[in-house]
Structures are given as C-alpha cells and as structure tokens.
Amino acid sequence: MxxxxxxxxxxxxxxxxxxxxxxxxxxxxxxxxxxxxxxxxxxxxxxxxxxxxxxxxxxxxxxxxxxxxxxxxxxxxxxxxxxxxxxxxxxxxxxxxxxxxxxxxxxxxxxxxxxxxxxxxxxxxxxxxxxxxxxxxxxxxxxxxxxxxxxxxxxxxxxxxxxxxxxxxxxxxxxxxxxxxxxxxxxxxxxxxxxxxxxxxxxxxxxxxxxxxGLPLTPSDVFKARATSGLKPVELDAYAQRWDDVMDPLGDDSPASERFFSYLHLIATHKPDSDKLIEDFLTDVMQPYLDNGTMTTFIDQVLAPYAMAWLVITRPSDTVLPDEVKARLESLNDYPSHEWKPVAMWALVHSFRNLGAPDISPFASRGTRASRASTTARTLGAHDSQRLNEILAALERITGVDTLNRTAPFRRRGHAAAAIRDLDKGYPVRMIRALSISSDDRAGALVRLHGEMQGDDDLIRLLLIRANDQAAETHLSRPRKLSALPIMPVAFDPKSAFAASGWTQETHDYWMYRLGNMALAQGSEDQLDKLTDYAGRRDRMLMRADSRRFPLTEQLKHFNECTPEMLRHRQEETIRLIADRWEIRYDENHTDLTSQDIDELAGHGRIARPVHSSRRVTIKQVVEAGLLIPGEKLVWDRPRKGERWFATVTEDGRFRLDDGSTHASPTAAAKAAAGGKSAGGLSVWRRTSDNRNLADIWKQFRQQAE
Incomplete structure (x- = not known):
C-alpha cells in the first residue's frame, strides 16, 4: 500500500x-x-x-x-x-x-x-x-x-x-x-x-x-490552555471547571466554535479578525487579562455572558425572554448570514445583567409556569428593554436589506464592528449609522423586490414569511416543512385551458419567478408538479390548515381564476408588506416608494435594475433586439444518425417546426423535433445563413443587455 x-x-x-x-x-x-x-x-x-x-x-x-x-x-x-x-x-x-x-x-x-x-x-x-x-x-x-x-x-x-x-x-x-x-x-x-x-x-x-x-484542537481548547496558564494555583481547578461549564453547552463543532470566538473578538476590539483567529484573539483579547492577572474577570464577565448570549440567539424559542425579543431573534435566524449575531450578543449582554451567571439560566425548564418564567426573567437582571428591542428591530431591517442586496460578507462584518463601537460609546440606536439603511440600499432593495428571483427558492420563502408576518401583525408559527410554490403552472401549454384564459408565453414567463406568483404552503416543493391548472394548484395549497394560517396564501380562496391583474395585485401587496416590515417604504420626503416603477426607483442609473444574468432569454427578446429575423431558417443536423430538422423564426417570437408546431424556446423545439427526448436546445440549432450557433447569438444578446 x-x-x-x-x-x-x-x-x-x-x-x-x-x-x-x-x-x-x-x-x-x-x-x-x-x-x-x-x-x-x-x-x-x-x-x-x-x-x-x-x-x-x-x-x-x-x-x-x-x-x-x-x-x-x-x-x-x-x-x-x-x-x-x-x-x-x-x-x-x-x-x-x-x-x-x-x-x-x-x-x-x-x-x-x-x-x-x-x-x-x-x-x-x-x-x-x-x-x-x-x-x-x-x-x-x-x-x-x-x-x-x-x-x-x-x-x-x-x-x-x-x-x-x-x-x-x-x-x-x-x-x-x-x-x-x-x-x-x-x-x-x-x-x-x-x-x-x-x-x-x-x-x-x-x-x-x-x-x-481525528479530533483536532478547537480554538476553545487553545484559549483554555492559555487562560489556565494565567490562573493562580488556588483558582486553577475551579476556573478550569468554570470554563468547561461555560463552553460545553456550545458543543464541539469546530466551525461554530471558531465563529463564536471570531465574533467575541469583534465585540472586544471593534474590528473583524483576520484569517489568524487564534493569534488575533490571544493577542488582542486575552493578553491584557493575562498581563494584569485578571483572567478570572475575563471568564466571568466576558466569556460566560457572551457564551450564554450565543446560546440564546441559537435557541430563542426555548428561553424565558419576552415574546417580542424571542420573535425578533427567531426572525433573524431565518437569514442565511450570521454577521448580525455579534450585535445581538452585545445587546443581550447589555440588557441582562446576570446573563451567564452561575445557577441562573435564561432557558425555561420543562413544565415551567408563566409566573415562574416571569420571575426567572427578572432574575436575569433585565433593564433597558426598549433599547434591546430597537437594536433587534434595526438588525432585522439591515439584515433583510443586505440579504436582498447581496451585500458582501466583509461589508456586513464591517457594519457590525462599527455598530458595536457606537453602541459602546452610548449612542442612541437611531443615531448609529451602521444600523441605518441608506437611501441607495433602500432603493436597491425595492428594485430587487420587483424583479425575477429564479433559483432563489430560499430567498423567496424568506420574503414571503416576512410579508405574511407583517400581514398577520404577529410572528406566525411555521410547519416543519414549508415551501414557496408557484401559483401558475410551471410549464406553459398553449393548448391548455390556462392559455385559453388569455395568458401568453411571454406573460407567463414574466410572472413565473416573481413574488406575486408565489405562495407559502405546508409540504414539499414538488407537491404541485402534476397539477397543470390554477384551480387544482390553489385547492391543494389550501387543503391544509397549516397553509391557510398565512394570509397571502389564504387570499387565494377568493380568486377563481389566475389572471395577470391578480398577480400584479399580489406583487404590489407583498412588496408593500415587506417594505413596511423593514421600514423602507417611504423616503425622507415621505414619498411612498412602493408606488414608483423600477426606473423611478433606480434613479435613472443610480441603482442597478434587477438583472438576473442567468435568467432565460426568450426568442422574442432576441428577435426584438434584431439578432434573429422573422422568417429566418434554422437547422439541426445529426449526421451520425442521418437526421436533419428545420425550424423557422416566427413573427411572435417562436420556432415553427416543419410539422407546423410552434415552440417558445429553442430547448422545447429541439425536444419536440427529437420526439420528446431531451436535447441540447441552443447548442444544436444553427442559423442556415451563416451557420452561427444559437448559443453564440443568445450570449451576444445577454452581453448587450448587461
């Protein structure tokens, strides 16, 4: 071997x-x-x-x-x-x-x-x-x-x-x-x-x-070894055990341990750590305590309260904290990013004097009565609850807008460091710039709410949860499996009853991946795959009570038909609800930004329009750009099989095969020509006039559009 x-x-x-x-x-x-x-x-x-x-x-x-x-x-x-x-x-x-x-x-x-x-x-x-x-x-x-x-x-x-x-x-x-x-x-x-x-x-x-x-040392192991080296012999056993009592509940997951200490470093120094976490934490955070012989103070007044704050934001629903605080933390945990956590940790530690104290836990015991929970919350030394709620509300707004705008992680970490620096200075929350949303970020978020969200299933589900919470004016409990499902049939069949009701391929494609066409429903993402009509899809979504708890889903029972006007109404209402939730609906002049179109929001070039570069380009778009001409002939040669198919570009932006059938995409046309078998679509069709591959033409269109 x-x-x-x-x-x-x-x-x-x-x-x-x-x-x-x-x-x-x-x-x-x-x-x-x-x-x-x-x-x-x-x-x-x-x-x-x-x-x-x-x-x-x-x-x-x-x-x-x-x-x-x-x-x-x-x-x-x-x-x-x-x-x-x-x-x-x-x-x-x-x-x-x-x-x-x-x-x-x-x-x-x-x-x-x-x-x-x-x-x-x-x-x-x-x-x-x-x-x-x-x-x-x-x-x-x-x-x-x-x-x-x-x-x-x-x-x-x-x-x-x-x-x-x-x-x-x-x-x-x-x-x-x-x-x-x-x-x-x-x-x-x-x-x-x-x-x-x-x-x-x-x-x-x-x-x-x-x-x-393999069980490599975690940062906690390294820091514990350094901490105990600075303890007096009489303190050693008690505080070595104290360290374990504090850190064991966080688990032995190394990435989670690294993130906790990274955020603790940010809280203590007001700057993100570099890629050398252990070196930075030892030098910037622990060394002053070692030099002063006050390592017990670090363990009791820094490590313990912040470790408990980390546990609280990980499992807020299990705590005895006020319902509003729990709801805010649960909402923050919906987001895929983590940069809000150090600010939330700071807010919790500075709102509960006894957080992390021995024998005092913010977590409810099984069977705890409300009266005992209230007593336990007071025992935590709660104070300045208004500031705590203001910080968490601001964090949820900032995190939501940053998620939608895809703000880079290093920028989010920088904002967190700046926010904690100003909080340590005692600034009121409304005066902290890092907890405020700029006019550009506000406009960018609203622009993106109007756009296509193809491939962003988790983001769509998150946005719909925010909108439904706002509509219900409460934090809605959710079923274990919750999906965001399209209201319209996914595939457009020109011969279907859906098409006969006035829909076109172009209108279908426009609404397919926008918020107005999405609804929350209990169950898996594939539960509607075999249902090709609106009524069947609506009834399936409304079948379960856990789906009907969401106001925007329950609304569907009032519509017997799915029309573009219905989806436009849902789109506008959903955007307004999210904008109200994040307080980005109005500008400094109290102008309702949700009533403006995308060009107005974008400020004529100041904010980028919502461009999903990978979105499907339609034949009609390419025709309108002059890159294909109605009447042009296309060919798909398969010399090894002795097969050749032709297609013609139509006036309405489709491909017509020799059998007279028309298709809205190159892939659909190739699949139909090949007898229903999957085919390469754009990569197989060529224009007969210059033998140019359609994939090259589509790429040219995309580059021009961007």
Missing amino acids: SINAKELPLEKVFTPDYRFFIPSFQRPYIWQPENIQQLVDDLAGAAKTPGTPYFLGSLILVRSGRDNRFDVIDGQQRLVSLAIIIAALRDLERDHEWMRLLDALIVEPGDKLRGIRNEPRLTLRERDAAFFREYVQEGNLEALFDLGEEDWTTTAQRNITRNTKRVYDELSNMSEDERRTFASYLVNEVTLVIVTTDDLDSAHRIFDVMNMR
Missing part, C-alpha cells in the same frame, strides 16, 4: 497530472445554491487580502489504472463546485486569452504530439457525466439557462443548473477587474491537500481517520 499527501494550489490540481472520476457508488452532487454561494462569498472575501492562502480541505483519491486516473472518494462536492465557478468565470470573460486559460483548468485542451486527448478533467457519475460535460465543462451555459425543470432527469442535474445560475449571477455583479482578481486568487492561492493511495480499502480507512477519528 502506497499513501502520498501533498498540498497544492488549484493551478497544480487541474492539470494532466490528475484525471478525476466520481465512482458510481458515490452519492450524487448535492450542494445547494446557498452552499456554493457561501464558497463564493468566502473566496471573494479572502481575495481581498492577496498573499494569504485559502485552504479548501483535502481530496482523498484512489489511483485507478494508468494515465493519472483517480477515483474521488472524498471531495466530489468541492471539485464540481470549483468547476462550476471556473466555467462561470470563463463564460463572463471577453478576453480570449483569459478564456483559454480558464477553459484549460476544467477541460484538458489536448496535445497530439504528447498523445493527450481533449477531455474533461473531472468526470461525474454515469447518470450526470454527459450533462455536466455538455453544459458546464464545454461552455454551453446559454443552453443550460434555457432548460426548464422538465428537462432535468436527476436531482444532481437540477443542483448543477441552479448552482451554475447562482454563481453566474453573483460573479456578473463584479466588475471585470474584480472577477480577474478573484480568478487569479482562486487559481494561485486556493489550496487542497491531495491524498492518494493505490487501493479502495486504504482510501476508506484514510477517510475514516480524517473525518471520524
């Missing part, structure tokens, strides 16, 4: 030295948009400090035969996600040399002289390999964006599509220089430890040791 391990930057990983294969026994690609979003955010933040490497963990590989072929035992999710990020960078790039260099990272360009074939560096499981190669690795992102939900045959393909859209949208918000800085950092300073062995059993043993048995 031979085992080898070495740390390499990505430029040395994505080379002919490694041909990665995902074995059939591995699970599929399961990362969700929020997972890959977090990776992009982390890398973008790290790229702000070039020269500091970013370690992305280890890959465990088994050599499989010759030609540098390796089966991936651990690391599939990261490899696929990295390939998606590089593919998006390549597609957004306009310089051919940059495109060539990025392309070479995910597809071996081949070398006839050296006998190297042109092939992808990563091959997925058999069910998804062709899909990933055709659409992502070979650069057919336009064709990928043209796919609908009916075109995915596996969950992995859905995840690949959604994650690619999310990454493309995120990177398209960067400037060209920012993307190139990001790409250079990704290739040169992001590292992986490559562990290779010659047999599968050895690989599984390595995986077991690295992931199950």
Whole structure:
C-alpha cells in the first residue's frame, strides 16, 4: 500500500497530472445554491487580502489504472463546485486569452504530439457525466439557462443548473477587474491537500481517520490552555471547571466554535479578525487579562455572558425572554448570514445583567409556569428593554436589506464592528449609522423586490414569511416543512385551458419567478408538479390548515381564476408588506416608494435594475433586439444518425417546426423535433445563413443587455 499527501494550489490540481472520476457508488452532487454561494462569498472575501492562502480541505483519491486516473472518494462536492465557478468565470470573460486559460483548468485542451486527448478533467457519475460535460465543462451555459425543470432527469442535474445560475449571477455583479482578481486568487492561492493511495480499502480507512477519528484542537481548547496558564494555583481547578461549564453547552463543532470566538473578538476590539483567529484573539483579547492577572474577570464577565448570549440567539424559542425579543431573534435566524449575531450578543449582554451567571439560566425548564418564567426573567437582571428591542428591530431591517442586496460578507462584518463601537460609546440606536439603511440600499432593495428571483427558492420563502408576518401583525408559527410554490403552472401549454384564459408565453414567463406568483404552503416543493391548472394548484395549497394560517396564501380562496391583474395585485401587496416590515417604504420626503416603477426607483442609473444574468432569454427578446429575423431558417443536423430538422423564426417570437408546431424556446423545439427526448436546445440549432450557433447569438444578446 502506497499513501502520498501533498498540498497544492488549484493551478497544480487541474492539470494532466490528475484525471478525476466520481465512482458510481458515490452519492450524487448535492450542494445547494446557498452552499456554493457561501464558497463564493468566502473566496471573494479572502481575495481581498492577496498573499494569504485559502485552504479548501483535502481530496482523498484512489489511483485507478494508468494515465493519472483517480477515483474521488472524498471531495466530489468541492471539485464540481470549483468547476462550476471556473466555467462561470470563463463564460463572463471577453478576453480570449483569459478564456483559454480558464477553459484549460476544467477541460484538458489536448496535445497530439504528447498523445493527450481533449477531455474533461473531472468526470461525474454515469447518470450526470454527459450533462455536466455538455453544459458546464464545454461552455454551453446559454443552453443550460434555457432548460426548464422538465428537462432535468436527476436531482444532481437540477443542483448543477441552479448552482451554475447562482454563481453566474453573483460573479456578473463584479466588475471585470474584480472577477480577474478573484480568478487569479482562486487559481494561485486556493489550496487542497491531495491524498492518494493505490487501493479502495486504504482510501476508506484514510477517510475514516480524517473525518471520524481525528479530533483536532478547537480554538476553545487553545484559549483554555492559555487562560489556565494565567490562573493562580488556588483558582486553577475551579476556573478550569468554570470554563468547561461555560463552553460545553456550545458543543464541539469546530466551525461554530471558531465563529463564536471570531465574533467575541469583534465585540472586544471593534474590528473583524483576520484569517489568524487564534493569534488575533490571544493577542488582542486575552493578553491584557493575562498581563494584569485578571483572567478570572475575563471568564466571568466576558466569556460566560457572551457564551450564554450565543446560546440564546441559537435557541430563542426555548428561553424565558419576552415574546417580542424571542420573535425578533427567531426572525433573524431565518437569514442565511450570521454577521448580525455579534450585535445581538452585545445587546443581550447589555440588557441582562446576570446573563451567564452561575445557577441562573435564561432557558425555561420543562413544565415551567408563566409566573415562574416571569420571575426567572427578572432574575436575569433585565433593564433597558426598549433599547434591546430597537437594536433587534434595526438588525432585522439591515439584515433583510443586505440579504436582498447581496451585500458582501466583509461589508456586513464591517457594519457590525462599527455598530458595536457606537453602541459602546452610548449612542442612541437611531443615531448609529451602521444600523441605518441608506437611501441607495433602500432603493436597491425595492428594485430587487420587483424583479425575477429564479433559483432563489430560499430567498423567496424568506420574503414571503416576512410579508405574511407583517400581514398577520404577529410572528406566525411555521410547519416543519414549508415551501414557496408557484401559483401558475410551471410549464406553459398553449393548448391548455390556462392559455385559453388569455395568458401568453411571454406573460407567463414574466410572472413565473416573481413574488406575486408565489405562495407559502405546508409540504414539499414538488407537491404541485402534476397539477397543470390554477384551480387544482390553489385547492391543494389550501387543503391544509397549516397553509391557510398565512394570509397571502389564504387570499387565494377568493380568486377563481389566475389572471395577470391578480398577480400584479399580489406583487404590489407583498412588496408593500415587506417594505413596511423593514421600514423602507417611504423616503425622507415621505414619498411612498412602493408606488414608483423600477426606473423611478433606480434613479435613472443610480441603482442597478434587477438583472438576473442567468435568467432565460426568450426568442422574442432576441428577435426584438434584431439578432434573429422573422422568417429566418434554422437547422439541426445529426449526421451520425442521418437526421436533419428545420425550424423557422416566427413573427411572435417562436420556432415553427416543419410539422407546423410552434415552440417558445429553442430547448422545447429541439425536444419536440427529437420526439420528446431531451436535447441540447441552443447548442444544436444553427442559423442556415451563416451557420452561427444559437448559443453564440443568445450570449451576444445577454452581453448587450448587461
């Protein structure tokens, strides 16, 4: 048995030295948009400090035969996600040399002289390999964006599509220089430890040791060792036990421990920590207590109250705190970001004098009566409840707007540090700039509320929860499984009763991914998949009482038909409710911003319009831009099968096949031509006049639009 391990930057990983294969026994690609979003955010933040490497963990590989072929035992999710990020960078790039260099990272360009074939560096499981190669690795992102939900045959393909859209949208918000800085950092300073062995059993043993048995020291372990070194012998046993009593309830999850101490560092110093958390915390936070011989003060008055505050914001519903405080914290926990937590921790510690004191717990015991809960809350030393509620309300507004505007994590951390600095100075909440929403951020949030939200399922659900809470004027309890479901049928059938009621493909596509077309319902996201009419979908959503508790869902019972006017009304009402919740509805002149259209809100160029760069481009849009002409002829040749199909561009922005059928998207036309089988869509049709691939034409349109 031979085992080898070495740390390499990505430029040395994505080379002919490694041909990665995902074995059939591995699970599929399961990362969700929020997972890959977090990776992009982390890398973008790290790229702000070039020269500091970013370690992305280890890959465990088994050599499989010759030609540098390796089966991936651990690391599939990261490899696929990295390939998606590089593919998006390549597609957004306009310089051919940059495109060539990025392309070479995910597809071996081949070398006839050296006998190297042109092939992808990563091959997925058999069910998804062709899909990933055709659409992502070979650069057919336009064709990928043209796919609908009916075109995915596996969950992995859905995840690949959604994650690619999310990454493309995120990177398209960067400037060209920012993307190139990001790409250079990704290739040169992001590292992986490559562990290779010659047999599968050895690989599984390595995986077991690295992931199950290995128990590396957490930051808490390191800090405890330093803290006890500064204690007097008479204090040592009692305060070593006190440290464990404080930290054990937080659990032994290393990332969570790191985040807690990172935020404690921010609270104490008013500055985010660098990538050297242990060094920074020891120097900036603990060393003064060690120098003064007051380590017991640090444990009792800093570590204990803030550790308890961390527990409270993690499980607010289990506490005896006032209902308004619990509701605010539960709402904050809905958001995917965490940068609000240090401010909330500060607010809790400065609102309850005895938080973290021995034998006093903010958590309710089972069977606790309301009277005892009230007594316990008083025992915590509650004071200045008005300020606490003002801080939490401001935090929820800021976090909501930042989430919608996709504010970068490093900016959110900077705002948190500034807010705590001003709170320590005693500033009133209304005077703290970092807890206020700027006019640009307010306008940007409202603009985005009006726009498409394709691929942002979690954001849509979160926004609908906020709107329904506001409509109900209370914090609504939620079923364990809650989904945001489209009211209209997902696929548009021109022969359906839905189409006969006056809908067009264009109007359907416009409303499909906007808030007005979404409603909260108990159950899974696929519960309406087989229902193709509005009445059936409405009745299914209203069938359960847990769905009807949401006012915007219950409203559907008053509408027998789904019309554009109905969705427009729902859109406007939903936006008003969210704007009221976040107090962004009115400007300084008390003008109702929710009544303005997008151009007015955007201030004629001051705020970007809501552009989801990966949104599906329609044939009609391309025709209106003059890039396709009605009457033009298109061809799809399949010489190996001896097949050829033709399509004609129609006046109303559709493709008409020779059998007379018309289709609203290239993918739908290709699927119909191929007898219902999944086809490449944009990547297969060519214009007969110049043999130009439609994917190139669609990309030209997207670049012009941006």
